[in-house]
Amino acid sequence: MLEQQLVNGVVLGATYALFAIGFTLMFGVMGVINLTYGVYFALGAFAALWSTQWAGLPIWAALPVGALIAGLVAVLLDTLLLTRLRKAKAPELASLMVTLGATLFLYAGMAAALGTEIRRFPAEVFSGGAYSLGDVRVGTTQILILAAAIVLMLALLALVRGSRIGLAIRAVAENPDAAALMGINGALMLRVVSFLSGAIGGAAGVLVGLNFNAIQPFMGEHMMLRGFAVIIVGGLGDLRGALLAGLLLGLAEVLTAAYLSSTLKDMIAFALLVATLWFRPLGLFGRAAAKRA
Amino acid sequence: MWEALDDFYWTYQSLIHGIGVNGILALSVYVVLAVGQLSLGQAAFMGVGAYTGALLSVKFGTPFAVSMAASAVVPALLALVVGGPTLRLTGVYLAIATIGLGEITRIVFLNWDYAGGALGLSSIPERGGVPAIYGTLAVLLIGLTLVARSRIGRAMEAMREDEAAAGVMGVNLPRYRLVALVVSSAMAGVAGCLSAHVSSFIGPNEYGFEAAVTILSYALLGGIGSPLAPVLGSTILTLLPEVLRPLADFRLMVNGLIIVLAVLFMPRGILPWRIARTG
Numbered sequence: 001m002l003e004q005q006l007v008n009g010v011v012l013g014a015t016y017a018l019f020a021i022g023f024t025l026m027f028g029v030m031g032v033i034n035l036t037y038g039v040y041f042a043l044g045a046f047a048a049l050w051s052t053q054w055a056g057l058p059i060w061a062a063l064p065v066g067a068l069i070a071g072l073v074a075v076l077l078d079t080l081l082l083t084r085l086r087k088a089k090a091p092e093l094a095s096l097m098v099t100l101g102a103t104l105f106l107y108a109g110m111a112a113a114l115g116t117e118i119r120r121f122p123a124e125v126f127s128g129g130a131y132s133l134g135d136v137r138v139g140t141t142q143i144l145i146l147a148a149a150i151v152l153m154l155a156l157l158a159l160v161r162g163s164r165i166g167l168a169i170r171a172v173a174e175n176p177d178a179a180a181l182m183g184i185n186g187a188l189m190l191r192v193v194s195f196l197s198g199a200i201g202g203a204a205g206v207l208v209g210l211n212f213n214a215i216q217p218f219m220g221e222h223m224m225l226r227g228f229a230v231i232i233v234g235g236l237g238d239l240r241g242a243l244l245a246g247l248l249l250g251l252a253e254v255l256t257a258a259y260l261s262s263t264l265k266d267m268i269a270f271a272l273l274v275a276t277l278w279f280r281p282l283g284l285f286g287r288a289a290a291k292r293a
Numbered sequence: 294m295w296e297a298l299d300d301f302y303w304t305y306q307s308l309i310h311g312i313g314v315n316g317i318l319a320l321s322v323y324v325v326l327a328v329g330q331l332s333l334g335q336a337a338f339m340g341v342g343a344y345t346g347a348l349l350s351v352k353f354g355t356p357f358a359v360s361m362a363a364s365a366v367v368p369a370l371l372a373l374v375v376g377g378p379t380l381r382l383t384g385v386y387l388a389i390a391t392i393g394l395g396e397i398t399r400i401v402f403l404n405w406d407y408a409g410g411a412l413g414l415s416s417i418p419e420r421g422g423v424p425a426i427y428g429t430l431a432v433l434l435i436g437l438t439l440v441a442r443s444r445i446g447r448a449m450e451a452m453r454e455d456e457a458a459a460g461v462m463g464v465n466l467p468r469y470r471l472v473a474l475v476v477s478s479a480m481a482g483v484a485g486c487l488s489a490h491v492s493s494f495i496g497p498n499e500y501g502f503e504a505a506v507t508i509l510s511y512a513l514l515g516g517i518g519s520p521l522a523p524v525l526g527s528t529i530l531t532l533l534p535e536v537l538r539p540l541a542d543f544r545l546m547v548n549g550l551i552i553v554l555a556v557l558f559m560p561r562g563i564l565p566w567r568i569a570r571t572g
Binding site: 036084085098100104107224225236274 | 329331333375379385386389390392393394396397400406501510542544546548550552553555557
């Protein structure tokens with residue numbers, strides 16, 4: 001059954017990697033650990049759920065809707081919360097605490113407005129069925145999740161690494177003042193990055209909602225611990241690191257649950273996190289010049 | 294007269310206990326914030342202290358003083374393990390590591406059958422009460438005020454304002470950071486032990502992320518200019534839901550909003566004045 005567990009682990013790891021890639025993009029460019037990220041995750045899932053329930057959209061159309069809405073909310077929240085602190089060049093701690101307060105507010109608000117019961121995608125959204133490769137069964141949902149995660153990640157990497165906008169984003173990340181002198185609209189780039197990472201977070205929420213078939217307001221909170229582990233293990237702000245660490249965590253969790261115990265599974269993320277902080281604080285791909293504070 | 298006072302006490306018993314315990318928690322997060330660090334593990338350290346003290350009292354029948362001492366030592370040791378990396382790294386890393394720690398302690402308590410698992414621990418003997426809670430709070434307030442007025446307080450404030458400059462001036466940054474984290478976790482542990490012994494019940498879900506954020510909001514509302522400020526913040530935030538009954542359901546939203554508004558518009562809290570120094 002090892003092959004089967006490996007497949008499950010890769011699918012889970014792909015969603016972790018996708019989640020963490022948006023999170024780490026946000027950190028890498030803005031230099032702020034934005035804790036509201038977990039909220040976009042749940043928002044994307046709910047938006048996709050509603051668009052399947054009320055508009056009757058198929059899941060491949062509901063996924064972009066969820067991503068779009070989460071991205072727009074991300075831009076709104078970033079503008080509301082962080083513009084003022086950015087102007088004042090406030091320390092990183094202040095930004096972290098603002099997003100923390102906002103997260104608490106938003107979670108409590110969502111729980112009050114949406115209820116805390118677990119919701120599911122309507123059954124007809126899944127086109128059911130599974131393929132067999134030898135002993136290994138691969139569900140169509142799993143294929144959809146893996147494909148969506150790979151496409152989204154490649155698109156993001158291509159955008160950041162290979163386009164003019166990506167170049168501008170990297171310039172802003174490197175040195176906002178110098179980028180402004182080169183005629184780059186820094187405020188616009190930050191909005192683009194907010195939108196992109198919010199959308200990625202929202203898309204991850206839809207996919208995880210599909211994977212576990214469970215959606216509720218706090219689903220992002222549970223995910224954030226994994227997000228932290230993945231971006232620390234991969235190196236803060238590093239997209240390749242997030243990708244690799246996400247897969248690593250997914251595989252580690254599935255294998256632990258299968259061969260050791262499901263209680264230990266929930267602790268893997270933290271164990272990886274602390275071990276990384278102890279032995280290789282900059283993460284797998286961390287550069288010596290990585291900003292710390 | 295005494296009867297009326299007695300009635301008042303019985304009616305508001307848990308609130309009176311809560312104000313004192315939350316005051317200690319506010320001081321515990323103040324100690325970390327005062328050196329410019331952010332710990333979101335106060336609730337976890339409180340939980341570890343509460344479980345340590347309660348388990349000793351319930352399973353071994355140890356005297357209250359022993360339970361109290363253990364509830365300070367065990368979280369402090371945990372802080373040493375988690376805080377080790379922060380000798381080299383700071384800020385965001387500590388915040389993330391302590392958030393993770395909170396989640397892990399919750400999972401441990403949830404699955405640890407000896408400690409009651411999901412059902413929690415009940416029938417903890419009632420010890421301590423008002424004298425122990427407010428005695429501890431007073432000792433900590435006086436102690437921390439003396440520290441803040443000394444050379445150590447000056448070094449702590451320097452670290453908070455400009456870490457690089459403080460380091461250049463010869464402040465031993467890693468040592469201050471680690472000591473602050475260890476002391477603060479011991480204080481949170483004691484608060485947990487005290488609250489466990491007045492409420493006589495503890496459960497795994499009382500010490501999660503929301504509790505950690507609530508504790509942080511005490512210090513953010515009050516400010517960290519002096520030890521009195523966070524205690525004032527915790528008193529206001531503990532009383533607020535009682536005074537505004539209809540608001541009680543939105544307590545977490547209010548706490549979140551207070552943090553946002555405090556950081557954006559009142560970065561020094563409602564008691565912004567700094568302490569006068571002697572050393």
